[in-house]
Amino acid sequence: MTARPVETEAVADEHAVLSVDNLSVGARHTPLLHDVSFTIGRGERVGLIGESGSGKSLTALAVMGLLPEGLQASGDVRLSARTPARRNLLGVGEREMARVRGDGMSMVFQEPMTALNPTMRVGDQVAEVMLLHRTQPSRAAARRRVVELLEKVDLPDPAHLARSYPHELSGGQRQRVVLAIALANDPALLICDEPTTALDVTVQATVLDLVVRGVEARHAAMLFITHDLGVVATVCERVLVMYGGRIVEAGPVQEVFADPRHRYTQGLIGASDLTGAEGRRGRAALPTIPGSVPPAGRFPEGCVFRTRCAHATQRCETLPPWVPRGPHPAGETAYGHACVHPAGGGTT
Amino acid sequence: MTAETGSGAEPRRGSTGAEPPGVRTGSGAEPRRGSTGAEPPGVAIELREVCRDFRRRRTSLTQPAPVVRAVKDVTATIGRGERFGIVGESGSGKSTLLRLLCGLDQPTSGELLVEGRPIHDQPARRLGWLRQRLQLVFQDPMSSLDPRMRVRDIVAEPLVAQGRHEGNRERVVELLERVGLSADVADRYPHQFSGGQRQRISVARALAPGPDILVADEPVSALDVSVRAQVLNLIDEVVEAFGLTLVFVSHDLSVVRHVCDRVAVMQRGELVEVAPTEQLFAAPEHPYTRSLLAAVPDLHQALAGRTAQDLAAGVARRGPEPGGTA
Amino acid sequence: MSEMQGAPAAQVVTPDDTTPRPRGRALNPSLLIGGAIVAAIVLLALLSYVWTPWPPMRVLPVEPYQTPNAEHWLGTDRLRRDVLTQILVGARTTLYVGLVAVGVAAVVGVPLGILAAMSPGWLGQLVMRANDVLLAFPALLLAIMFAALYGGSTRVAMIAIGIATIPAFARITRSGALGVMKTEYVVAARAAGRSPLGIAWRHVLPNVAGLVIVQASVSFAIAILAEAALAYLGLGTPTGQASWGRMLFEAQTTLRSAPHLALIPGAAIALSVLGFNLFGDGLRDWLDPRLENR
Numbered sequence: 008m009t010a011r012p013v014e015t016e017a018v019a020d021e022h023a024v025l026s027v028d029n030l031s032v033g034a035r036h037t038p039l040l041h042d043v044s045f046t047i048g049r050g051e052r053v054g055l056i057g058e059s060g061s062g063k064s065l066t067a068l069a070v071m072g073l074l075p076e077g078l079q080a081s082g083d084v085r086l087s088a089r090t091p092a093r094r095n096l097l098g099v100g101e102r103e104m105a106r107v108r109g110d111g112m113s114m115v116f117q118e119p120m121t122a123l124n125p126t127m128r129v130g131d132q133v134a135e136v137m138l139l140h141r142t143q144p145s146r147a148a149a150r151r152r153v154v155e156l157l158e159k160v161d162l163p164d165p166a167h168l169a170r171s172y173p174h175e176l177s178g179g180q181r182q183r184v185v186l187a188i189a190l191a192n193d194p195a196l197l198i199c200d201e202p203t204t205a206l207d208v209t210v211q212a213t214v215l216d217l218v219v220r221g222v223e224a225r226h227a228a229m230l231f232i233t234h235d236l237g238v239v240a241t242v243c244e245r246v247l248v249m250y251g252g253r254i255v256e257a258g259p260v261q262e263v264f265a266d267p268r269h270r271y272t273q274g275l276i277g278a279s280d281l282t283g284a285e286g287r288r289g290r291a292a293l294p295t296i297p298g299s300v301p302p303a304g305r306f307p308e309g310c311v312f313r314t315r316c317a318h319a320t321q322r323c324e325t326l327p328p329w330v331p332r333g334p335h336p337a338g339e340t341a342y343g344h345a346c347v348h349p350a351g352g353g354t355t
Numbered sequence: 356m357t358a359e360t361g362s363g364a365e366p367r368r369g370s371t372g373a374e375p376p377g378v379r380t381g382s383g384a385e386p387r388r389g390s391t392g393a394e395p396p397g398v399a400i401e402l403r404e405v406c407r408d409f410r411r412r413r414t415s416l417t418q419p420a421p422v423v424r425a426v427k428d429v430t431a432t433i434g435r436g437e438r439f440g441i442v443g444e445s446g447s448g449k450s451t452l453l454r455l456l457c458g459l460d461q462p463t464s465g466e467l468l469v470e471g472r473p474i475h476d477q478p479a480r481r482l483g484w485l486r487q488r489l490q491l492v493f494q495d496p497m498s499s500l501d502p503r504m505r506v507r508d509i510v511a512e513p514l515v516a517q518g519r520h521e522g523n524r525e526r527v528v529e530l531l532e533r534v535g536l537s538a539d540v541a542d543r544y545p546h547q548f549s550g551g552q553r554q555r556i557s558v559a560r561a562l563a564p565g566p567d568i569l570v571a572d573e574p575v576s577a578l579d580v581s582v583r584a585q586v587l588n589l590i591d592e593v594v595e596a597f598g599l600t601l602v603f604v605s606h607d608l609s610v611v612r613h614v615c616d617r618v619a620v621m622q623r624g625e626l627v628e629v630a631p632t633e634q635l636f637a638a639p640e641h642p643y644t645r646s647l648l649a650a651v652p653d654l655h656q657a658l659a660g661r662t663a664q665d666l667a668a669g670v671a672r673r674g675p676e677p678g679g680t681a
Numbered sequence: 682m683s684e685m686q687g688a689p690a691a692q693v694v695t696p697d698d699t700t701p702r703p704r705g706r707a708l709n710p711s712l713l714i715g716g717a718i719v720a721a722i723v724l725l726a727l728l729s730y731v732w733t734p735w736p737p738m739r740v741l742p743v744e745p746y747q748t749p750n751a752e753h754w755l756g757t758d759r760l761r762r763d764v765l766t767q768i769l770v771g772a773r774t775t776l777y778v779g780l781v782a783v784g785v786a787a788v789v790g791v792p793l794g795i796l797a798a799m800s801p802g803w804l805g806q807l808v809m810r811a812n813d814v815l816l817a818f819p820a821l822l823l824a825i826m827f828a829a830l831y832g833g834s835t836r837v838a839m840i841a842i843g844i845a846t847i848p849a850f851a852r853i854t855r856s857g858a859l860g861v862m863k864t865e866y867v868v869a870a871r872a873a874g875r876s877p878l879g880i881a882w883r884h885v886l887p888n889v890a891g892l893v894i895v896q897a898s899v900s901f902a903i904a905i906l907a908e909a910a911l912a913y914l915g916l917g918t919p920t921g922q923a924s925w926g927r928m929l930f931e932a933q934t935t936l937r938s939a940p941h942l943a944l945i946p947g948a949a950i951a952l953s954v955l956g957f958n959l960f961g962d963g964l965r966d967w968l969d970p971r972l973e974n975r
Contacts, residue, residue, distance in 0.1 A: 207606065234580060240654050278579075279583070282613070300581070402715075500866055502888070
């Protein structure tokens with residue numbers, strides 16, 4: 008896929024909030040992300056799954072313009088929020104990006120302990136993001152809005168809670184405050200990077216619910232990053248499967264998880280499914296993917312999964328092309344796979 | 356965390372908390388491969404009203420330091436050869452209980468017997484026998500191996516600590532091969548291995564003294580999904596092959612369900628429910644168990660249409676979540 | 682080993698091809714350069730026992746305040762002594778003071794720090810409070826007290842400096858050791874039946890060694906400078922002996938007329954401080970298996 012002319016792109020993906028085209032990220036000698044392309048429409052919830060080192064967090068950071076020092080991104084990232092997607096965000100300066108972050112798009116990180124400033128009252132931290140982007144006319148108005156926002160994430164006694172410091176809250180409460188900050192300016196895109204991984208399972212359930220409700224209420228697009236297939240299937244409509252810095256499969260959650268095509272997706276589902284469809288698998292040995300995820304930059308040429316794939320042949324040494332699996336409103340990158348000997352279906 | 360105030364509303368004890376009947380309850384539902392007949396009967400670990408209090412930092416000069424009861428009246432019996440799971444969320448006291456089981460900490464009150472011998476009133480130096488019988492596998496593959504030691508010395512550590520120096524080299528090779536690593540890794544350092552391989556080394560170290568009981572503390576929570584299955588299979592294999600008693604602590608219900616014969620659910624320092632695995636998952640009795648089960652995002656159920664709202668509703672309906680630690 | 686029988690044959694996993702193979706550790710540039718500087722200073726100090734350009738500590742029948750020339754490579758001082766000879770002989774005192782002071786501090790401070798970290802309760806508290814009291818004493822004050830009791834000499838000075846440096850070692854060791862004590866490999870060692878002493882020796886010490894080495898190189902520099910200050914106050918190296926610190930302070934009165942007399946020992950001190958710091962950093966990295974093959 009070569010980059011199409013800028014004007015046609017903006018018209019073609021009119022419904023798209025985020026369109027990422029041929030995004031590549033790398034350090035000086037180590038390529039980390041290759042040709043990542045996807046779009047997310049208004050109100051659409053898309054999951055990005057993969058194991059550690061697959062590049063899923065890097066994708067989020069590249070979109071947010073928050074790549075760590077020493078990493079360069081190339082490609083095309085467009086966000087259609089308050090203003091239509093005229094510019095490639097990768098070419099935009101830091102000051103411009105700062106104006107977009109927390110306003111047009113915002114992010115919830117994994118670690119609720121470090122995402123808040125320990126020396127600032129949580130209410131002030133929520134108010135700050137609104138004052139910064141001037142979405143509230145005055146400090147007093149922002150304060151009133153803070154209480155509303157905290158109430159929306161089901162925090163008890165929000166007026167009182169706004170005056171407490173982060174260390175006085177539990178992990179789940181802190182993550183709700185982080186979510187309130189992320190949603191404060193009604194972003195067009197919410198990116199969640201493993202937002203519930205550090206939380207207990209009962210807390211996770213309520214936070215996931217709040218995330219979905221918050222996004223639905225704003226008709227916002229969401230990119231939800233996780234390694235937990237159960238979470239993705241619960242929260243998202245569509246899923247992107249990443250391995251070795253490439254998207255190897257994409258499609259609606261139902262189709263991808265019930266009938267995976269790429270051998271990696273198939274292996275991942277097999278290895279993570281401890282219960283089996285009937286509730287319990289028994290104590291039979293679990294299917295595994297041999298070996299372990301190579302360190303960054305050490306993935307093979309051609310198909311990134313071929314060194315761990317039982318079906319690998321010589322054909323896998325060249326990069327498998329993207330095979331669209333069916334029509335999808337979000338374009339051909341939204342539904343398909345990159346595998347020359349796919350699993351399942353056959354006829355489709 | 357919705358209502359910190361309402362946290363005391365639940366009755367403390369469900370129908371179960373009390374000791375499960377004797378040996379290997381309910382494992383009958385799941386005959387263990389190959390070893391059913393040769394099982395030596397008996398009790399591996401017995402806990403009798405075990406409590407552990409911690410003193411908080413003093414907040415006032417005049418008042419005594421507040422006391423927190425991390426483990427409350429825990430009574431349980433773990434049969435020899437049983438695979439016993441302990442499930443709980445953060446702050447449930449499961450880590451404290453685990454340290455007590457392993458003789459790394461002493462209970463404030465109550466009795467704790469391993470293979471019939473008391474460990475609750477013994478100083479560390481008189482627990483040498485326990486170190487041979489009971490070994491541990493830890494959660495964090497990065498922190499559980501000393502970065503400055505070679506794999507050879509790590510695996511041999513339990514032997515050296517017990518004064519064994521002869522034949523360790525051969526034993527280490529044997530153990531490494533047993534856990535699926537090649538002998539030539541013995542001279543490497545831990546940082547040269549991936550998380551899954553490090554857990555294999557951890558298992559090899561635990562097997563070194565030839566223990567009867569293996570205690571696994573969240574052994575797969577830090578691993579990638581594709582590697583998790585490998586390590587779970589390995590644990591299953593060695594428990595089976597050496598006829599070990601397994602105590603498996605985890606926050607992940609689906610993992611415990613896969614691994615264990617019997618499961619204890621812990622909340623705020625208490626065992627609120629102990630039941631054979633299938634019974635616990637099919638018909639949970641305690642409200643807390645029910646809310647835990649309702650909260651787990653499961654792939655199959657999600658594909659069948661269960662949403663995040665359903666998960667949250669399940670938690671809310673089954674009573675308030677436990678108060679978070681501030 | 683009988684229990685090994687009957688085990689199903691496991692699939693053998695060799696480490697990935699991507700894992701770096703141990704190739705032995707490369708010497709890093711810090712270690713090489715620092716090591717070369719330290720080695721050069723040690724060699725010069727040793728050389729001074731068998732050869733110096735002029736007889737040491739001798740007032741020569743020559744002009745004072747000479748700038749460097751063919752006869753006296755680094756010039757002569759107020760007392761008509763050859764500066765190069767003084768530098769060579771002074772290297773002995775300087776090294777001696779630095780090494781003994783750091784040695785005293787490390788030998789006492791490191792075990793104290795480990796003890797404080799490993800004993801929860803009152804013992805650890807007591808050690809650290811005692812440490813804080815000692816920390817409140819400036820090295821100079823301690824040295825003055827010592828000099829008043831035992832008379833001023835190089836040995837008294839360096840022991841005083843060493844004692845004053847103990848808290849620095851104890852503190853840094855304790856903070857490092859506290860971190861190590863929290864790791865699961867220490868719990869694993871306890872569960873394996875290792876004694877506290879064994880844990881301190883096999884796990885804690887190797888893992889705080891990096892911190893201690895860096896502290897040692899910093900303390901070494903401070904010790905050299907402290908010795909110079911004490912010498913100046915007449916509490917350390919007496920007038921008749923050479924040390925870089927003494928030379929520096931003797932040159933102070935003639936800073937304008939003969940700056941080289943201050944510059945030369947100053948440069949020697951700076952170079953050795955740099956050398957020890959580089960050497961310390963390099964050694965720390967070299968000892969860390971995680972930094973292999975970088």
